[in-house]
Amino acid sequence: MSARQSGIARGAARQPPPGRETAASHGLYAIGAAGIFAAMLPFPTLPAPPRFGARNIVPTLNGTGFMFEVLDGYASSWIQQADGSNAPLLEIGCAYGVATIAALEAGAQVVACDMEPAHLQILRSRAPAALHARLDCVAGRLPEVEFRDGRFAAILCSRVLHFLSGPEIDAAVAAMARWLRPGGHLYLVSDTPYGIWRNFIPDFEAAKQAGARWPGMMHDPCDRLPTPGIARYLGRPAFMNLLDPGLLARSCSEAGLQVMRAGFIDRRDFRGLAALDGRENAGVMAIRPPASRPDIGNA
Numbered sequence: 001m002s003a004r005q006s007g008i009a010r011g012a013a014r015q016p017p018p019g020r021e022t023a024a025s026h027g028l029y030a031i032g033a034a035g036i037f038a039a040m041l042p043f044p045t046l047p048a049p050p051r052f053g054a055r056n057i058v059p060t061l062n063g064t065g066f067m068f069e070v071l072d073g074y075a076s077s078w079i080q081q082a083d084g085s086n087a088p089l090l091e092i093g094c095a096y097g098v099a100t101i102a103a104l105e106a107g108a109q110v111v112a113c114d115m116e117p118a119h120l121q122i123l124r125s126r127a128p129a130a131l132h133a134r135l136d137c138v139a140g141r142l143p144e145v146e147f148r149d150g151r152f153a154a155i156l157c158s159r160v161l162h163f164l165s166g167p168e169i170d171a172a173v174a175a176m177a178r179w180l181r182p183g184g185h186l187y188l189v190s191d192t193p194y195g196i197w198r199n200f201i202p203d204f205e206a207a208k209q210a211g212a213r214w215p216g217m218m219h220d221p222c223d224r225l226p227t228p229g230i231a232r233y234l235g236r237p238a239f240m241n242l243l244d245p246g247l248l249a250r251s252c253s254e255a256g257l258q259v260m261r262a263g264f265i266d267r268r269d270f271r272g273l274a275a276l277d278g279r280e281n282a283g284v285m286a287i288r289p290p291a292s293r294p295d296i297g298n299a
Contacts (some may be wrong), residue, residue: 030130041150046125047118050233051097056152056269062116063235066212067095068132070150074187074283075099082108087181090152092142093160095121104131111152115141143171149178158189159281161248162240164213169241177255180288186257189265190243192216195280196273197242199224204242216242222292226273248284257286 050059056069071079079102081089088109091221094100096119100112104127112121112135120137131224138145141258142160155176161169176186189198193204193216200218207215218224221240222231252259262285275279 001208016206027243032261044169045194046122049122051073055203055273058246059233060116061118063233063237064116065159065234066267067098067150068126069098070267071102072158072189072267072281072283073100074189074285075156078156078185079103079106079156081185082106082128085153087153087184088136088151090147090155090175090179091154092145092157094123097126099156100130101127104128104134109134109136111136111147113137113138113140113145115139131246143168143175146175147179147260149239150181152184153181154187155180156187158187161188162216162242163237164241165239166217169214169243170254173251173257177252177257177288182288182290185254185290186284186286186288188248188252190282190287191240192244192246192264192279192282193242194264195267195276196226197221197224197240198273198276199226200242205247213264214241214247214280216240216247217245218242243282245282245284249286252284252286256288258289259284259286261285264276 003173016092047061058067058069059065060067065190078089078091079099082103083106085108088111090111090113091097091100091103092113094112094114097112100110100123102291103110108282110121112120114123117139124135138256142164157176158268159171164172170200172186173186180186192199197218200216203218204215209245217239221241222234225231245264248264249259261283263283265283267275267280267285268278271279279297
């Protein structure tokens with residue numbers, strides 16, 4: 001997929017430390033001072049996304065944080081699955097669809113799923129009309145949403161799992177494993193404590209050392225923010241469940257998937273207190289083994 005085709009350009013790469021990936025080393029960088037989403041003309045009949053003071057960051061309509069127009073390497077790899085695939089791709093938690101639209105422009109058939117129906121309305125309005133025949137929008141929330149087993153060539157679930165409880169994460173990953181066709185790829189990205197949630201680092205590391213299955217379970221997360229202004233974009237959730245590469249890999253392995261890559265994601269594009277030390281997000285890529293049936297005990 002070329003930068004011209006997708007409307008986004010690749011950023012300059014630098015070699016990440018071992019076990020770490022940068023958004024620039026594998027990802028796609030949004031173009032323009034305000035990003036490709038903000039550069040599009042508004043639609044007066046649709047709700048307008050909230051304004052935010054940093055470029056390439058668009059708050060969601062339902063208080064679940066932000067859509068980032070700078071796509072990390074896992075989203076980039078998911079988009080590249082469009083090349084030569086005759087099975088659809090699935091994006092869960094698509095928000096306004098910056099990754100979905102790029103995949104459509106790369107030639108994929110895409111099912112875009114989000115818990116907020118207004119996000120899907122905006123996504124469809126932003127996608128070029130010529131691509132609508134290859135776009136299917138589904139309103140739903142993990143782990144309740146359901147799709148046919150073996151349907152998808154690749155699934156992207158970015159910045160969703162940290163809003164779920166531990167049992168919900170297990171159920172969601174097991175379901176996504178079922179939805180993949182044999183040989184299909186699952187891409188997961190989540191928040192870690194090592195960014196905007198830095199005040200929780202001591203608790204996370206102590207719980208992990210003590211052997212807690214879900215050391216990132218953080219109640220009243222807005223009280224942990226280093227700056228109170230971000231709280232208005234989060235809707236004051238009762239909890240967040242911060243993850244790291246090992247926790248994501250464990251969930252995939254327990255669902256019967258083969259983990260191919262797991263690591264921290266260096267989000268140099270984050271601004272201010274959202275960036276810390278190159279471990280701001282965690283990602284994993286796992287494959288459903290050919291001719292196998294993933295474990296559905298948690299589904």
